[in-house]
Amino acid sequence: MPAPRAVVLLSGGLDSTTAFAVARAEGFDGYALSFDYGQRHDRELESARRVAAALGAKEHLVLRLDLRAIGGSALTADIPVPKGRSHEAMGTGIPVTYVPARNTIFLSYALGWAEMLESQDIFIGVNALDYSGYPDCRPEYYRVFQELIRVGTRPETQIEIVTPVITLKKSQIIRRGMELQAPLQLTWSCYQNEDTACGACDSCLLRLRAFAEAGAVDPIPYRVSVSAGR
Numbered sequence: 001m002p003a004p005r006a007v008v009l010l011s012g013g014l015d016s017t018t019a020f021a022v023a024r025a026e027g028f029d030g031y032a033l034s035f036d037y038g039q040r041h042d043r044e045l046e047s048a049r050r051v052a053a054a055l056g057a058k059e060h061l062v063l064r065l066d067l068r069a070i071g072g073s074a075l076t077a078d079i080p081v082p083k084g085r086s087h088e089a090m091g092t093g094i095p096v097t098y099v100p101a102r103n104t105i106f107l108s109y110a111l112g113w114a115e116m117l118e119s120q121d122i123f124i125g126v127n128a129l130d131y132s133g134y135p136d137c138r139p140e141y142y143r144v145f146q147e148l149i150r151v152g153t154r155p156e157t158q159i160e161i162v163t164p165v166i167t168l169k170k171s172q173i174i175r176r177g178m179e180l181q182a183p184l185q186l187t188w189s190c191y192q193n194e195d196t197a198c199g200a201c202d203s204c205l206l207r208l209r210a211f212a213e214a215g216a217v218d219p220i221p222y223r224v225s226v227s228a229g230r
Contacts, residue, residue, distance in 0.1 A: 002029075003027055003028060003029045004027065004028050004029070004119070004120065004121070005028065005029050005031060005058075005117050005118070005119040005121075006023045006028035006029070006030055006031065006119055006121040006122070006123050006162075007031050007033055007110045007113050007114045007117065007119055007121070007122045007123070008020045008023050008030045008031065008032050008033065008057075008122075008123040008124075009033050009034075009106055009107075009110055009122070009123065009124045009125070010032040010033065010034050010048045010051060010052060010057075010060075011034065011035075011044055011048060011125075012034070012044040012045060012046070012047030012048035012049075012050075012051055012186075012187060012188050013044065013047075013125070013187055013188060013189050013203075014125075014170070014173055014174060014177065014184060014187050014189060014207065014210075015125035015126065015127050015165050015173055016048075016124070016125035017051050017055075017125070017177060017182050017183065017184065017186070017187050018125060018164075018165055018173050018174075018176055018177035018180070018182050019123045019124065019125030019162075019163075019164050019165055020032065020051065020052075020055050020057075020123065020125075020182070021055060021176075021177060021180035021181070021182035022123070022164040022165075022176070022180065023121075023123045023162075023164075024055055024056065024180075025180050028121065028123075029058045030052075030055060030056070030057050030058065030123075031057065031058055031059050031060075031061070031113070031117060031119070032048070032051075032052040032055075032057040032059070032060040032061070033060075033061050033063070033106075033109065033110050033113060034048040034049075034052075034060065034061070034062045034063070035062070035063050035064075035065060035106060035109075036062055036063070036064045036065070037064075037065040037066070037067040037076070037099075037102070037105075038065070038066050038067050038068035038069075038076050039067075039075045039076060039099075040074075040075055040076070040081075040191065040192075040193055041075065041188075041190060041191050041192060041193050042193060043188055043190070043192075043193050043194065043195070044188045044189075045062065046188070047186055047187055047188035048060075048062075049062075050183070050186040051183055051186050051187065054183040054186060055182070055183070061113065063109055065105070067099060067102070067105075070100060072099075072100045073096065073097060073098060073099040073100065074095075074096040074097045074191070075097055075099055075191065076099055079096055080096075081096075081097065081191045081192070081201050081202075082095065082096065082097075082201065082202055083198070083200040083201055084200050084205075085202060085205070087205070087206075087209065090133075090202050090205070090206065091133070092133070093133055094133045094134070094135065095133050095134075095202060097191060097202065097203075098133070098134055098135075101136070102136065103124070103126065103136035103137070103141070104136060104145075106124075107122070107124070107145060107161070110122045110124075111149060111153070111159065114159050115153060115154070115157055115159070119159065120157075120158055120159055120160060121159070121160055121162050122159060122160070122161050122162065123162045123163075123164065124161065124162070124163055125163075125164070125165055126142075126163055126165075126166055127165055127166060127168065127170065127173065128166050128167065129167070129168065129169050129170070137166070139163070139166055139167070142161050142163055142166070145161060146160070146161055149161070169210070169213070170206060170207070170209070170210030170213075171210045171211075171213035171214040172214075173210070174210055174211060174214040174216060175214050175216075178214075178216065184219060185219035185220065187220070188220070189203045189204060189206075189207045190203060190204050191203050191204075194223070196221050196222065196223045197220055197221065197222045197223065198222070198223050199222035199223055204222065208222075
């Protein structure tokens with residue numbers, strides 16, 4: 001009997017890589033979906049390709065969109081990326097790195113591909129704890145999107161959104177990834193488009209802190225040394 005298929009949204013970061021490893025561990029054939037959406041840190045796409053290959057993706061589809069035309073985010077417009085912020089500051093308000101409606105756009109494409117593949121599962125590595133302020137990372141958002149799937153697709157489709165790391169701390173995601181032998185050394189989190197992570201943007205700081213809390217050494221290189229306890 002063939003393995004069930006799952007579409008896995010894969011950015012190349014820790015969360016989506018661990019989500020892919022979970023899908024694999026649960027016996028799914030993973031179909032990786034990534035987006036070249038005009039993000040300033042398109043270095044993450046290189047990581048997504050490497051991760052997809054390492055985890056044995058049956059197919060890796062990279063769709064090209066231009067969210068720069070919409071703008072409104074430090075990742076898609078000429079807006080400075082915050083650096084050196086405290087953990088407390090990162091947990092306040094919606095950060096300028098939020099890309100308007102990004103997950104809604106991505107999930108819509110994932111839904112279309114899942115329908116075509118006759119897959120019943122879409123895995124997405126969103127996290128509601130360490131990315132507070134991102135409205136499209138909250139559990140209630142996915143409950144509502146699940147209802148959209150029910151009323152907006154064929155009755156026999158029955159596609160479910162799976163969010164395996166949504167309630168985990170980032171350090172717990174790292175531990176889970178290591179348990180599942182996810183290739184965390186191939187992942188990329190930095191908001192800068194360089195070959196070495198900056199170590200100062202919000203994403204780098206959250207990552208460094210999480211590895212320290214997990215009692216593990218981050219396997220990727222950093223351009224500057226930053227205290228993980230900020």
